[in-house]
Every structure is written in structure tokens, then in C-alpha cells.
Amino acid sequence: MNKLLETISLRLIRHLPAETAHSTTIKLLKLGFASSKDLKDSELSETISNVLGLEFRNPIGVAAGFDKDGEVFDQLAQLGPGFVEAGTLTLEPQAGNPRPRVFRLSSDNAVINRYGFNNKGIMNGLQRLSKRKDKSAILGVNIGINKDTQTPVEDYLECLTHARDIADYVTVNVSSPNTPGLRSFQQVEKLEELLNTLIKASLKNNDANRPLPLLLKIAPDLRNEDIHEIVDVAVSSGISGIIVSNTTTSRPKNLLDAKQHEQGGLSGAPLFELSTQKLAQTYLAAKKRIPVIGVGGVDSAETAYTKVKAGASLIQLYTALTYKGPRLFSEINKGLSKALKNDNIEHISEAVGIEADYWVSKEV
Numbered sequence: 001m002n003k004l005l006e007t008i009s010l011r012l013i014r015h016l017p018a019e020t021a022h023s024t025t026i027k028l029l030k031l032g033f034a035s036s037k038d039l040k041d042s043e044l045s046e047t048i049s050n051v052l053g054l055e056f057r058n059p060i061g062v063a064a065g066f067d068k069d070g071e072v073f074d075q076l077a078q079l080g081p082g083f084v085e086a087g088t089l090t091l092e093p094q095a096g097n098p099r100p101r102v103f104r105l106s107s108d109n110a111v112i113n114r115y116g117f118n119n120k121g122i123m124n125g126l127q128r129l130s131k132r133k134d135k136s137a138i139l140g141v142n143i144g145i146n147k148d149t150q151t152p153v154e155d156y157l158e159c160l161t162h163a164r165d166i167a168d169y170v171t172v173n174v175s176s177p178n179t180p181g182l183r184s185f186q187q188v189e190k191l192e193e194l195l196n197t198l199i200k201a202s203l204k205n206n207d208a209n210r211p212l213p214l215l216l217k218i219a220p221d222l223r224n225e226d227i228h229e230i231v232d233v234a235v236s237s238g239i240s241g242i243i244v245s246n247t248t249t250s251r252p253k254n255l256l257d258a259k260q261h262e263q264g265g266l267s268g269a270p271l272f273e274l275s276t277q278k279l280a281q282t283y284l285a286a287k288k289r290i291p292v293i294g295v296g297g298v299d300s301a302e303t304a305y306t307k308v309k310a311g312a313s314l315i316q317l318y319t320a321l322t323y324k325g326p327r328l329f330s331e332i333n334k335g336l337s338k339a340l341k342n343d344n345i346e347h348i349s350e351a352v353g354i355e356a357d358y359w360v361s362k363e364v
């Protein structure tokens with residue numbers, strides 16, 4: 001799609017209620033809109049190599065929640081990201097919370113959502129994802145639990161067992177704020193039990209030459225002490241990486257939009273500083289034993305580079321995609337490449353964490 005058409009479509013979509021805008025975007029993607037070849041261009045593809053034992057063509061990925069049911073993996077891959085994380089998928093299909101449940105805070109470049117894991121169930125999503133044609137982008141599958149489950153650990157385990165032969169990596173989501181009790185899996189005892197169970201299962205995928213990286217996604221509302229404990233439990237149980245962060249239940253004082261009082265998780269620009277600080281804390285606690293994936297408020301090459309310097313080996317984004325459109329992937333990749341050259345940094349991995357101390361001590 002040419003730039004003019006893209007700008008017009010973005011403007012039109014933005015006039016729709018937020019959830020309708022999203023379902024319309026998914027429909028347009030399915031119809032083949034926004035698949036311009038030039039968006040594939042990534043100057044970083046040569047420099048990014050191996051994270052999590054996987055080959056990423058570039059470090060920018062689509063965060064979970066955008067393609068909840070794995071409906072548009074091939075179409076998203078064509079837009080140039082290095083990876084796409086489908087989900088969150090739960091064992092059973094579920095409708096999620098009553099509408100309206102997602103709100104644009106346009107004056108803050110932010111979104112609040114309380115979807116509550118609306119999805120068609122893991123088998124439905126995986127069936128579609130198993131037919132993906134585009135292998136140029138890495139496929140992550142994010143798993144969660146149904147609202148009314150009495151057997152959460154078993155549910156996570158079953159989701160993982162189904163996903164392990166289809167996904168390139170699986171993310172254990174214990175951090176969405178819209179499923180009661182979910183975040184309690186961030187308490188160390190519960191987390192340890194869960195991760196020990198899941199790690200064993202992740203090692204049993206059909207292809208012994210393809211170990212399945214299991215990632216943990218955490219909330220930005222944890223204290224520094226909690227993060228240290230979580231990282232230690234995660235590393236000792238065998239987790240391959242940590243994603244920081246999910247949406248926040250906090251509300252920064254400087255929000256402008258009246259919709260800021262809606263219940264749910266806040267994402268986008270106002271989440272940037274908080275999630276970057278938690279990323280830096282996680283990076284330092286991990287002591288280079290496992291990589292950290294930075295997500296929260298990335299909307300430009302500059303913010304992506306800041307995440308890298310705070311400790312991110314890979315980056316994800318969601319909210320900015322809804323405000324700025326798919327050109328963001330090539331824009332960020334080109335800008336990152338340029339920024340690294342300006343700083344005389346040959347490989348992005350050399351920049352990872354160089355400002356982590358600054359971000360940990362910064363007042364946010």
C-alpha cells in the first residue's frame with residue numbers, strides 16, 4: 001500500500017471505536033492491505049543474529065494482544081517485524097469482558113484495555129498458525145488461563161503441550177491485569193511451581209534439535225525486590241528470557257485524556273519510562289544469564305534504542321502500531337541502524353544494557 005493510502009486508512013480507522021478499529025485492521029490485513037515490499041527492508045537484518053538460540057532478522061517484534069487468535073501472522077510478517085507474538089491464547093475459548101473494553105487515550109498516545117483474554121481457544125489459534133507460510137519472522141505463542149479455571153497450572157501445561165511443536169518460542173503470561181488472580185503467579189512460590197512444571201514439558205517437543213525457549217512476561221507494577229526474586233526463580237528453573245513489560249494498572253499523574261479513569265491496563269507512551277526502568281532492573285538482576293525483551297511505549301527508533309541501552313536484546317511494540325501504522329517497523333530498523341553507526345557500535349548486542357544503571361536510579 002502506498003504511503004498516502006496508508007495515511008488515509010489510518011485516519012479513517014482512527015474514527016472508529018477502538019475495538020472496531022482493531023477488528024477492521026485484522027480484516028484489512030486478511031484482505032491483503034499493507035503488504036508493500038519496501039516495508040521488508042531492514043538494515044539491521046545483517047547485524048542481528050542469535051537471541052534465545054533463534055535467528056531474528058531484526059530485533060523489533062509485534063507484542064502479544066495484536067493477533068490474539070493467530071489470524072494474520074503471514075500478513076504481519078510481511079510488514080517487516082523480526083517476530084510476532086500471537087495470543088494470549090487460553091485452553092478454552094472465552095468471550096472476555098463486556099464491551100466497551102478498550103479505550104484510546106489519544107491525547108496521551110496511549111490505550112487502556114480490559115479485554116480479559118477474549119480468544120477462540122488455543123487449538124483454534126494453533127491450527128491456523130500451523131499453516132503459516134512466512135518463516136522469515138519468528139513465531140511466539142503467548143499462553144494464559146481462562147477466567148473460571150480451577151486448574152491453572154494444568155491449563156498452562158496443556159497450552160504449552162499443544163503449542164510446543166508449532167511455536168518458535170512460548171511466552172508464559174502471568175502479568176495481564178484483566179484476569180483475576182493471574183498476577184498472583186508472580187509470587188515466587190507459585191511461580192517456582194508453575195515454571196518447574198512448564199520447563200519439563202518445554203523440553204519434550206518433537207524435534208530434539210530444536211529446544212523450545214520458554215519466556216516469562218512480567219508486569220511493570222512489581223517492586224525492584226520482587227523483580228530480583230522473580231529473575232532468580234526464572235533463571236534457576238530454566239526460563240530462556242523475560243519480557244518486560246505488560247500493561248500497567250498505575251496511572252501517571254500527567255495523563256491528559258478523560259478516559260484515564262477507565263479500569264484496565266495502560267499501554268503506549270505513558271508506560272515508556274516505568275517499563276524501561278523495570279526492564280533495566282530485570283537486566284541487572286539477570287546478570288547476563290538470560291536475555292530480556294523490552295516492551296512498553298516504543299514508538300520510534302529513539303525509544304527503541306533507549307530500550308536496548310536499558311537492557312533489551314529484543315523489542316516489542318503494540319500501541320504505537322495503532323497510532324503510527326506499519327511503516328514503523330522499517331522506520332525503527334533504519335533509525336536504529338543509523339544510531340548505532342553514529343555511536344560507533346558495530347553490533348547491537350554491544351549496546352545492550354549500557355545505560356541500565358542510569359535507568360535503575362532514574363526517578364520515574
Ligand SMILES: Cc1cc2nc3c(=O)[nH]c(=O)nc-3n(C[C@H](O)[C@H](O)[C@H](O)COP(=O)(O)O)c2cc1C
Nearest residue numbers: 063064065088113245246267268296297317318319
Ligand atoms: C489492546 C491490547 C491488548 C493486549 N493484549 C495482550 C494479551 O493478550 N497478552 C499479553 O501478554 N499482552 C497483551 N497486551 C500488552 C502488550 O503486549 C504490551 O505488553 C503492552 O501493551 C506494552 O506495549 P506497548 O506500549 O507497545 O503497547 C495488550 C495490549 C493492548 C494495547
